[in-house]
Amino acid sequence: MIGVYIHFPWCLRKCPYCDFTSYATRQDDVPHEAFAGAVIRELERRLLAGDWTGSKLTVFVGGGTPSLWRPEALGRVLARLRELGELVEVTVECNPSSLDADGATRLAAAGVGRLSVGVQSLEARHLAFLGRLHDGPGALGALVAARAAALRVSADLIAGMPGQTPAELERDIDAVVEAGVEHLSVYTLTIEPGTPFGDLQRRRLLAAPSDDHLADLYEAARAALASRGFEHYEVSNWGRHCLHNRVYWEGGQYLGLGPGAFGFHRTTGGGVRYRNTLDPARYLSPSPPDDWRENLSAADLVNEGVLLGLRLREGIDLAALGARHGLDAIAPRARAVERLCREGLLEREGTRLRIPEERWLLADRVIRELFVIGQGSNRGP
Ligand code: SF4
Incomplete structure (x- = not known):
């Protein structure tokens, strides 16, 4: 199994804790077709360097906010990938603020089978703290829309916002399970240098969540999901396994396509990891450079x-x-x-x-x- 990761580098607004490669833009300004063309060009260029044809492929479109990408443009990339191998799982990350019933139906028609929805929390004060554009009912509505389009659904939740209680996290888990998710990821809030949250922490205006607080929340999530029959198969993940992430956890090879994407392939006696240029404008040029590359023993x-x-x-x-x-x-x-x-x-x-x-x-x-x-x-x- 080979993983194909596609990084979509645009969001409607930058969240204050985020250090991913993502740039704020209006949806009308996303170069939908040009980006699809650049991803296909990169795919073909990288194929020359290794024989991936005929493989079983897992595809994960992450970001950024890939639900801003016109599904038909993403469908062109998936069609090209389908010529190269069997797509055993195709997941797209979505933000509730850019996923509705029409979008979910068009993603399904483009060949997507699974959505990973960034719910993060259903509590208004935590969503406001995280700078998210959606509210709790909007997040649940996005999950229901995805299920109605017969898509498999995963939800991401964040643990560790100031004052977040285990009971609140349990209520969020209950609600997203009720909405039909088959998989859940619960990540702890990390404060990264160079982000607005990182600056607040440096000025002692924001503290990282304490270990005890995180432990209480984690144990609450563990108990809540166990009682609902979700297998805890990885430190932060529960439910029906994500095949794409298993490629990483099991040391498999993966192509990274798009600005800031990492890729890895094995060589005799080791391997090579690369990261693409972080700059979308350079990425869209005819021959974008790698940003960084390392040999692994x-x-x-x-x-x-x-x-x-x-x-x-x-x-x-x-x-x-x-x-x-x-x-x-x-x-x-x-x-x-x-x-x-x-x-x-x-x-x-x-x-x-x-x-x-x-x-x-x-x-x-x-x-x-x-x-x-x-x-x-x-x-x-
Ligand atoms: S939506 Fe996700 S990728 Fe975009 S800024 Fe927020 S956390 Fe970062």
């Missing part, structure tokens, strides 16, 4: 396999991960594994390791301790 890929795989319920098979990259992944981590197992932060079954679900909040610490620097690696965690 086999040891880097083992570290990444640990980092991403331990976020999954099933964890990782360390022996298989090492064998895949021609390295011994077990010996350099043996002492850390012993220690983490003793502390109850890891479970071991043969060469398989997993973090017990009730310790997932500590996943970053566990993963940090399992990073091995110096085994031919050129990067730290």
Whole structure:
């Protein structure tokens, strides 16, 4: 399975916590067809560098706000991709403020099967804090419109707004489940440098959510979703698995198309990761440059396999991960594994390791301790 990620870099307004590659614009100013043409050009250019034809492809259109993109223009890109491989999952990220019944129907007609809707919260004061353009009823209306168009639906929620209570998060979860979502992601609010929230934090006018606050909210989400039968299959994700994200978590290859998109492919003894130019105007030019590119050693890929795989319920098979990259992944981590197992932060079954679900909040610490620097690696965690 190969992932195809398409980054749509425009939004109606920039949210104050956002550090994604996204630029505020009016929907009328989006170059719908020119962008589709540039994505198809990039796809064809990258195909020359590797043989992706005949693969099973998962497609994820993220952003930015891809629901601003005219569905027929996106449909041209999907049609070209369909000539190259079987599209086993096509997901488009949507904002409630730009998704209605007509849009959902046209996305379905263009070949989209799944929408990931940025609900974030249904509480007016939290949506206002986050600078979102929609309100709670609008978000639920977008979910219902997507279901009515026979699309599979995932919802994103954010945990950690000032004063947010576990009961509020549970109410949000209840309401979106009631609206028919089959998948939920709950992300914790992070404050990134260089954003308006980052500036407020630097001036001590805004504090990051405390660990205790986040832990209370996370436990509430875990309990609420377990009682509604949603499988907690990854640290932040519940429900019917997102195949595209599994490509990343399992160390698979992916094409990144569009401004700021990352791509990755394996090479003999390692891999290459690139990021496209961040500038939409340059991206639309006939031969846009890569913004950045790095070579990854086999040891880097083992570290990444640990980092991403331990976020999954099933964890990782360390022996298989090492064998895949021609390295011994077990010996350099043996002492850390012993220690983490003793502390109850890891479970071991043969060469398989997993973090017990009730310790997932500590996943970053566990993963940090399992990073091995110096085994031919050129990067730290
Ligand atoms: S809608 Fe999403 S991508 Fe756009 S500015 Fe807000 S958080 Fe960022």
